[in-house]
Amino acid sequence: MSQSDALYFEAATIYAREIEVKKKPIRLTGGHRGQMAKAKNGYIVIEKRWYSKS
Amino acid sequence: MDELIDFLRLNQLLSHKRELLEKTRAHRADIVIKKEGKPKFMIEVKSGRSRREEGLSLLDRLILTEHIRRIEKLYEEDLPNIFEKYITDWLKSGETMKALLLKLKEIEGRIERIEEMLREQEEQSIEFKELPKEEALKLIREYVKSHPGCLTSEIIEELGLDPAIVIEVLKELEERGEVESREPE
Numbered sequence: 001m002s003q004s005d006a007l008y009f010e011a012a013t014i015y016a017r018e019i020e021v022k023k024k025p026i027r028l029t030g031g032h033r034g035q036m037a038k039a040k041n042g043y044i045v046i047e048k049r050w051y052s053k054s
Numbered sequence: 055m056d057e058l059i060d061f062l063r064l065n066q067l068l069s070h071k072r073e074l075l076e077k078t079r080a081h082r083a084d085i086v087i088k089k090e091g092k093p094k095f096m097i098e099v100k101s102g103r104s105r106r107e108e109g110l111s112l113l114d115r116l117i118l119t120e121h122i123r124r125i126e127k128l129y130e131e132d133l134p135n136i137f138e139k140y141i142t143d144w145l146k147s148g149e150t151m152k153a154l155l156l157k158l159k160e161i162e163g164r165i166e167r168i169e170e171m172l173r174e175q176e177e178q179s180i181e182f183k184e185l186p187k188e189e190a191l192k193l194i195r196e197y198v199k200s201h202p203g204c205l206t207s208e209i210i211e212e213l214g215l216d217p218a219i220v221i222e223v224l225k226e227l228e229e230r231g232e233v234e235s236r237e238p239e
Contacts, residue, residue, distance in 0.1 A: 015210070
């Protein structure tokens, strides 16, 4: 994944050295309100549910 | 300042001279105030031997009385004032000390609370281990088997494994056909 990719996710978890949640609300496409967080040096894990096949 | 002291001394001696004249009935000319040396003014009693001795003795008593008066003043006025000032200053410094101690206790309380918060954070923190890939693979395979429908983050946090290793292993297990992923609802 290159550094300028924007990924859509249903759910994600961020593990980072620094995470700053901004207080200012943002308006997402589709008219939904949301929040913004900025993070440095870490991982964004796009959540999936896992099942064993065996 | 010297002039003031000389003036006061002269006044004092004039008062002594008046008293000497009254009490010894000496001739005015017998008791003179001389101006020389230090102190600049002094009383000299000129008269016959008996009168002279009587005058000197009375002068001694007057000087002694004057010293006693000064000492009494020191004990009755000066020292109480000095002590009062010292006690007031001491009480003030005591109040300051009390306020400082209260502030210190408050700071100690804050530090304790911060330390407690840090301890709690330390206890609750997750430390990611970097296991060899084969070892991580076994652990993740077992976890998914025993926790069907678990989220990626749950695997990372519950097993305490580095996120990059977990993602890599999950991809490999998916490619092998051992696990399958679904979008979370």
